[in-house]
Amino acid sequence: MRGIWALLGEELRLSAQRAAWTAAALSFFGMAGVAALKMLPDLLPEGAVLPVEMTATEAVRGYVRTLYQIGSLVSVMLGMDVVSGEVERGTLEPLLSAPVSVGSVFLVKLAARLAALSAGVAVSAAVTWCYAVSVFGPTDLARALLASAYALLPISSGALCAAGASALCRSQSSSALLGAAATLGLFAASRVAPWWLTPFGRAELAYEILSGGAAGLAEALGGTSLALLILLAADLAALLAAERMERWWG
Amino acid sequence: MSGGVLVEDLVKVYGETEAVRGVSFDVRPGEVMGLLGPNGAGKTTTMRILASVIRPTAGRALVNGADVVRERDRVRRSVGYLPERSGLPPGMTVERYLTLFARLHGLADPEGRAREAARELGVADRLGSRLGSLSKGLKRRVALARALVHDPPVLLLDEPTSGLDPLSRVQVLDLIARQAAEGKAVLVSSHVLPEMERVCTRVCLISRGRVLARGPLDEVRSSAGRPVLRIRLRPRSPGAGDLVPLLEGALREAGLAARLRTLRGAVEVDPIGGDGDVRSAAAVVLRRLLEAGIVPDLFEIHKPTLEEAFVGLVGGGELAGDLGAAR
Numbered sequence: 054m055r056g057i058w059a060l061l062g063e064e065l066r067l068s069a070q071r072a073a074w075t076a077a078a079l080s081f082f083g084m085a086g087v088a089a090l091k092m093l094p095d096l097l098p099e100g101a102v103l104p105v106e107m108t109a110t111e112a113v114r115g116y117v118r119t120l121y122q123i124g125s126l127v128s129v130m131l132g133m134d135v136v137s138g139e140v141e142r143g144t145l146e147p148l149l150s151a152p153v154s155v156g157s158v159f160l161v162k163l164a165a166r167l168a169a170l171s172a173g174v175a176v177s178a179a180v181t182w183c184y185a186v187s188v189f190g191p192t193d194l195a196r197a198l199l200a201s202a203y204a205l206l207p208i209s210s211g212a213l214c215a216a217g218a219s220a221l222c223r224s225q226s227s228s229a230l231l232g233a234a235a236t237l238g239l240f241a242a243s244r245v246a247p248w249w250l251t252p253f254g255r256a257e258l259a260y261e262i263l264s265g266g267a268a269g270l271a272e273a274l275g276g277t278s279l280a281l282l283i284l285l286a287a288d289l290a291a292l293l294a295a296e297r298m299e300r301w302w303g
Numbered sequence: 304m305s306g307g308v309l310v311e312d313l314v315k316v317y318g319e320t321e322a323v324r325g326v327s328f329d330v331r332p333g334e335v336m337g338l339l340g341p342n343g344a345g346k347t348t349t350m351r352i353l354a355s356v357i358r359p360t361a362g363r364a365l366v367n368g369a370d371v372v373r374e375r376d377r378v379r380r381s382v383g384y385l386p387e388r389s390g391l392p393p394g395m396t397v398e399r400y401l402t403l404f405a406r407l408h409g410l411a412d413p414e415g416r417a418r419e420a421a422r423e424l425g426v427a428d429r430l431g432s433r434l435g436s437l438s439k440g441l442k443r444r445v446a447l448a449r450a451l452v453h454d455p456p457v458l459l460l461d462e463p464t465s466g467l468d469p470l471s472r473v474q475v476l477d478l479i480a481r482q483a484a485e486g487k488a489v490l491v492s493s494h495v496l497p498e499m500e501r502v503c504t505r506v507c508l509i510s511r512g513r514v515l516a517r518g519p520l521d522e523v524r525s526s527a528g529r530p531v532l533r534i535r536l537r538p539r540s541p542g543a544g545d546l547v548p549l550l551e552g553a554l555r556e557a558g559l560a561a562r563l564r565t566l567r568g569a570v571e572v573d574p575i576g577g578d579g580d581v582r583s584a585a586a587v588v589l590r591r592l593l594e595a596g597i598v599p600d601l602f603e604i605h606k607p608t609l610e611e612a613f614v615g616l617v618g619g620g621e622l623a624g625d626l627g628a629a630r
Contacts, residue, residue, distance in 0.1 A: 056407035063403050067394050143390035147449060150354045150384040151407040152376050299317070299357050 057157050064165035071166065075127050075173025076180075082123045083181030086115040091188050109192035110263055112185035113200070116178065117259045120204045124174065125236055128211030131166040133228040135159060136292065137219040140301045155296050156289060163216050163288070167209055174205050193263075200259040203270075206277040210284055211236040217288035220295045305368040306332040307488035308353060308457060313362035315348050315512075322348040324512035325362070330488040332456065335479060337503035338492040339609075341617060345512040346492040347387055350461045353490070354384040367456050367488075380408065383450035387461045389442045393435025397426060397445055400434060401452055408453035420448040425474065439466035447475065451482075458482055458489045464498060476502050496610040506609065508616055515616045524612050528573075532561075532585050534592075535569035535601035545595065546570060553591045557584035569601055 090112050094103065105111050136159065139145035148158055178201035182194050215232025222228040258273050295301065308330040315323040323345040330336040338346050351357045353366055355375040364371045367381035391400065401420055405413035421427045424444040429437065434445065443466050450458060463479065464472045479502050483489050493499050499506065500520060507517040516523050536546060547563060550572065554561050559581065562573045572588075574581050585604055592599060 056409060059403055059406035059413075063395065063399065067392070070394075142392070143386070143388035144392050145390070146351075146356055146386045146388070147384070147390045147404075147446070148407075149356050150379060150382065150386075151404060152379040152409075153407055302351065302357055 056151070056153060057161060060153070060158070061161045061164065064161055065168060068165040068169040071131060071169035072172040072176075075131070075169055076176035078127055079120065079124060079173055079177030080180040082119045083116040083177050084184045086119055087112045087181060087185045087188055090115060107189060109182075109185040109189040112189055113178075113182060113192060113197045114260050114263055116181040116185075116197075117200050117204050117263070120174065120201060120208060124170075124204065124208040125211040125240070126233075127173070128170055128208045129215045129229060129232045129236055131170055132163070132212030132215030133219055133232055134225050135162045135166065135216040135219045136295070136301070137222050137225050137228045140223055141225060145301060155292060159216070159220070159289070159292050163212070166212055166216070170209065170212060171205060174201050174208075177201075196263050196265070200262040203259050203262060203274070206274070206281065207240075209281060210239055213281065213284040213288055214239065217284070217291045220288065220292040221300065223301065306456060307367070308336075308490055309363075309365040310349070310353070311363045313349065313352065313364055314360045315345070315352060315357070316360045321512055323352070323359075326507075326509060326512070326514055328507040328514065328517050330457075330490050332488045333483055333486050334504045335483045335489040335491060335502045337499040337506040338490055338509065339494075339496065339499060339506055339613060340492075340509040343511070344509045346509065347461055349509075350384070350386075350459050350490070350492060353378075353459050354382055354386075355379055356384075380453070381455055381457050383453065383455040383458045385446055385450045385458075385460045385463055387465070389446035391434040391437075391442055391445060393433065395434055396431055397421060397434060397437075398430040400445065401448055404449050405452050410453060416452055416454075417448075420452040421445075423451065423478070424448040425471075440468055440471050443467055444471070444475075447478075456487055458487055460489065460491045462493055463491060464493065464495060472498065496608070496613055500609045508613060510617045516612070520609065524607050524609055526607075526612050526616065528607050528611075528615075530581050530604050530606045531574070532572035532581050532588065533566070533569045533601060533603050533605050534572070534588070534599050536597065537600045546597070549591055549595060549597075550588060553588040554584055556591075557587040559584040571605075 090105070090107065093105070094107070097103070136145065139148070139162075149155060175198065178198055179194070182192070182197045186192060211232065214235035215228055218231035218235060219225070219228035222231060258270065262270070310329065311327050313323050313326045314321070326345065326349060328336065338349065340346050348357070352359050352371060353364055355366075355371045355378040358372055366378045369377035369381060371378050395403075398414075398417055398421070401417035402413045405416045410416050418427065418430065421430055424447050426441060426444050426448060429441060434442065437445065443463070447460075447463060450460070458479075460479065464475050467475060476498060479489055479491060491499070491503065503520055505517070505519050506523050508515045508523065516526055534546070534550070547570070550563060550570065554572065560575050561584070562575055564571050564573065572581070572584070574584075581604060585602075589602060
């Protein structure tokens, strides 16, 4: 058990760079959104009615929308090498010859990537909030972070889908394609699927949090968490099946 | 058998490909066993089964008394495994990496053991270096240190000297011999047969998943034929023209029936029968040469090498490319 904690520590250390890249990418898109909102009146014809309010809250709302799109993509990229990346680099074989189970190695690597995603989202939310406040005036930082934290749950599904795909594929590119397809499918299905899938498509709940209300938050959080647990179970099933079929060895 | 490695009728099938077909051998504590064969012979698959990374389709394998299928955890604690690819994460330092594996094996003083293993492999001065910045040879040494970090009773080394310079090769071969002398069972797979001759006490030759020969080194080597006597005189040296009649007379005297053939400027005496042996015939030939005032440039009893046995058993055509690449 001590060995697994040591492995988690090393994985978290190695994930610092991933977290930095994630924060940089999401901050760039967040700040670009704020800048675009600021320039909006100049782009519209004179006398036209603004489609959105020119407030910091609206700017942060735009950032949350970006999180759903760009964040999901980043999430897929973080998850795509959990197993197949290790297979490609040849680092899985020595690990599996040590007295640790493949399931614990998988969970440790996935946890480190989710930690990198969370850190990246937290930093980018704070950066975007600072920029929005400096441009449009004050808004509530706690709500901005809470809305981002809520959005983090559905976008984590990208990493989970890609990690499951990486157990089944022998190359990172195949894992990325399969993971992205699964994530898109999940988001598309959320429009028509039963209650536990609907939170994936409910970006508006994050906006409600920003606006001071959040009806159905507990239900949505429960639904999203359940959906993520089901995805995790599917990942582990894919992993054990792949190990049984010896997909990783030529 | 409680220690070492025991393999019985091991079979591994990938889809429709039989990678290993009924392989059996054993490795005793204190000996180095060479697992030799051309590319695709099934060496790496056998190594992976013994390291409990993959499961056999049929057959049985025990490592230090533990079954590789039912007691995987015990097997993994007993084995130091060096895969064909070093497989080192580029972002970690040597020290952190070796310490991690010491922790994964639950050692009491992981940092101390990591430093000790690094010292043993001559990478102690690179403990702070990132793995990605090391040369191929140093990476191989670090991977070997990883296999030794928990001081396992069984070592499985797949191409341990691959990528090493000549001096490092000698050091690694000495290390392997030392590990066996300490009582460890060592299974080494390699293409470089002269190296195997240097460290192995027994060998197992496999090809296309089947065992072709196994046993003590001398026994396997002798399958390539009997020792031959090679004599070469300097070109145009006095008595060069009399060599063949002199040899025929000496062989008659020694009671050895032999075929004489010329190979790269030397005359080779290849025994084919008779009462005498090549050693006593060599004594007679040497005496007669000296009596005739002929001093040979080369005079040796050549024993078949492992490489010759290997080529003879596996088939020259299949091996030509492999051995050429390995040299």
